[in-house]
Amino acid sequence: MAEITRDELALVLEALDDASFYRDARSHVLKSAVKRAGRRLAHEPEVDPGDVHRSKATAYRALAVRLRSARK
Numbered sequence: 001m002a003e004i005t006r007d008e009l010a011l012v013l014e015a016l017d018d019a020s021f022y023r024d025a026r027s028h029v030l031k032s033a034v035k036r037a038g039r040r041l042a043h044e045p046e047v048d049p050g051d052v053h054r055s056k057a058t059a060y061r062a063l064a065v066r067l068r069s070a071r072k
Contacts, residue, residue, distance in 0.1 A: 009067065012067065013064050013067055013068060016060045016061075016063055016064040016067075017060075017064060019056075019057075019060045020057045020060040020061045020064070021057075022057075023053040023054070023056045023057035023060065024053070024054065024057040026050070026053045027050030027051070027052075027053035027054040027057065028050065029050075030050040030053065031050040034050075
């Protein structure tokens with residue numbers, strides 16, 4: 001495994017926080033768009049396109065927590 005400095009780890013953690021925020025926001029936007037389209041088309045979608053972004057956001061947050069606890 002490659003060694004990384006504290007500054008590099010801090011940058012990775014910041015990137016994970018940013019990515020988590022982006023994915024979570026995108027999941028809410030997609031869910032809202034699907035709801036609006038569903039009302040116009042008068043049917044409910046079978047798949048929530050925001051699920052992928054929500055699961056990625058959760059994975060990013062979990063990894064950030066693990067990395068933060070490992071650096072102490």
